[in-house]
Amino acid sequence: MFVNSAQLSALNPCRKDCDIMNIMIVGVGGQGTLLASRIIGAAAINLGGDVKLSEVHGMSQRGGSVVTYVRYGEKIASPIIGEGEADVILAFEQLEAYRYISYLKKGGKYIVNTQKTNPMPVITGAAKYPEDILGKMEKMGISVTSCDALALAKEAGNIKSVNVVLIGVMAKHTNISKEEWEEAIKQTVPEKFLEVNLKAFRLGYDA
């Protein structure tokens, strides 16, 4: 019944013996990070082990920096992931990717949407949006897979499906099968948005 360690280590090839998978999703409030965490949660349950998710509701959902955590494995205590503990970070926006690098485990994997959204201090001119974030992350030795998820979401037919495009990009780095991911999406997404989201997932998967 417990998680197959091969399935776990596939998400994180650098840690073959790991028994707990830590995935962080970071982005801007309103980008659909909650749905993404719930899809990962649904896929993780289907592995048969323990799963915990932590979300943030309330004020920061109003355009602030948001973080959700998904942890799965044989037995999970804390729903929170600490600094240096994330196997995978799924970033919905470049600046948010940059903000949370301290959470990535050595040898962990970053999946980054190349989309940029200016925070208010940048809009008001009080701060500058850092340049070449992806290049800097790579120079720090971080393994980054980037993707223009917004363009793919448009292609899928709804710019709000950025979250599911990114799940698709992450999915092919796991050995949870494509069909199992699609099943998790079917369990999570409302019927009327299913078609566009499955298309978004496949575009991300094939990107």
Added chain:
Amino acid sequence: MKKLMLGNEAIARGAYEAGVHVVSSYPGTPSTEITEFISKYDEIYSEWAPNEKVAVETAIGAATGGGRALSAMKHVGLNVAADPLFTVSYIGVNGGLVLVVADDPGMHSSQNEQDSRNYAIAAKVPMLEPADSAECKEFTKKAFEISEQFDTPVILRVTTRVAHSQSMVELEDRKEVPVKDYTKNIAKNVMIPANARPKHVMVEERTKALTEYNSASDLNKMEINDTKIGIIAAGISYQYAKEACPDASILKIGMINPMPEKLIREFAEKVDKIYVVEQLDPVIENYCRSIGIDVIGKEIFTLIGEYSTELLKEKILGEKPAEPMKASEPIPVRPAVMCPGCSHRGVFYVLSKLKLNVTGDIGCYSLGCAKPLESIDTIVCMGGSITAAHGMEKARGKDFARKTVAVLGDSTFVHSGITGLIDVVYNKGTTTTIILDNSITGMTGHQQNPATGFTIKNEPTRQVDLEMLAHAVGVDRVVIADPFDVDNFEKVVKEEIAAEEPSVIIAQRPCALIKKAGYTGRYVINDKCKNCKMCMKLGCPAISLTENGPKIDETLYVGCGLCPNVCKFGAIERA
């Protein structure tokens, strides 16, 4: 059947399985989803009340009437409901009564970081604290049993990380509990001094009985491993302790008031030293010391904010975490902002332009304090805006009121703003109040309220008419205005603050995130733009300054039509 559930959803499920009949609550992060999920069960009557005091009183009525009743609120909501709480502790129950309070260590979405465990001690009621979603469900059911067995209200306390985390829950069927008989019982239910005095004696006896019960209860868990380190923890702190020190012995307390004295003594016998791991106040720690048990607590752990696995590893095991990767440049912060299309933006644009003193309130519009609008001067608590402006006028005189307004939302006005407005009228104040009527309770995620005309189940109902209400309490000057018609709104504000009498402006425009707003299409900036940056003064996240002047972001716009109203050159047009 097992299901991945939010702690809040699991509490709702627990209420359902416990056969609860009546639920009345006021929304507040991180408690809101409890009542939202409950509203999906047709077997339970549920409602949004105007405020937490009303909600708890309704639940008390339901329990006195023989039903099982629940009310859920955030920590500061319990302050509002504290008055009935302290006395229902004396009265006790007929059907079970459970209050759920959600604390917010770290203040993810709150104005203070109070530890509501102190309320259980002060009001002398039992309090349970679950550590994950499965316990959220189980403890809710247990709380009803304890309530009826010991004739007491019970508080279930959660914190943000339990309320808003998901974990596995085993679903069971609802067990119907018949509504108990109601018989008039003046000695029990009428708290005049003569009846309350013997009741206090009963409360103290009840606490002794509950202390005995708790030590034998399966709500607590003693896990004896390596006995060199003992940890006492409850709620989410237990999970952090388990993660940080898997080999330590842990006493997990499930019922944190009254404390399980015997069990704590037994644990202390078994381990060499005890760390008490609890966020916020030293509640367990002080109790242990009071019964002569030596523990390590706040001398090494902070009173402030959330704990973490890493913090415990460092403080208990002396393990310093490896130096994490850090960016070599400052990363701009991303604070929460009013959404693109937010109906409040027009109001704060005008107030900021007129440089008024603004007493604010609790809701999305709290964000009116942020750059670039920086409009709000004060925020204290729900309903605290009108009274703050009134107090300022009484201290500084009528001239100050000529450049001051109070702002609060429709839901907040009904919650506890109306009493402040009555104070202004009754005591001859001249405050101008702006009710930001966006047709919904916004910040907590769009709940109906008495001013929207719909119930929690979205059934149409009689709508509180804010204009008539203001007139009824004695405000003669009441104006309804659209905050996106900025020129007219500015004129209205100037007229109303100039008036030497109380006035109310109802700024009417729906929240951009609800269907009623009905925004479609988009606006673009054309070549008439002179780069004067007037539109940038709105602080709209959808408008950014580029090398070629302002640009409307294609992923963020909602087509609300506010920015064309502040452009003097007609440079913002429909695409």
